[in-house]
Amino acid sequence: QVQLVESGGGLVQAGGSLRLSCVVSGGMFTRYAMGWFRQAPGKEREFVSAISWNGGTTYYNDSVKGRFTISRDSAMNTVWMQMNGLKPEDTAVYYCAATVTFTAQAEALTRDAGYYHWGQGTQVTVSS
16 A cells, blocks of 8 residues: 655744655555645645656746755655745645656646545644
């Protein structure tokens, strides 16, 4: 059974940084495209970033471009999201997601419906 475990969330002041990690077990990590999504209280879950199975293609929500960076390491079965310049509006529960696909098309990687495996989420709170 595939399991995704996120870590790295916490409380940070505006302008600060956090690095989220997601470790994947129980599956073939090299086959997975990986994504990060977030859900703030009272809002729908939204796409944040994604990386293709081979790391060659990345996508970002416009609201985080230039501030967040997604990366992966197949030897460690891990995907990270470095978050810099955090803003109060980044406050949310962040979820890691995985899907088996060799496509790098945005339509496949930026929609939560395309992901089959999800982590439990990690809380990120940014104070002003």
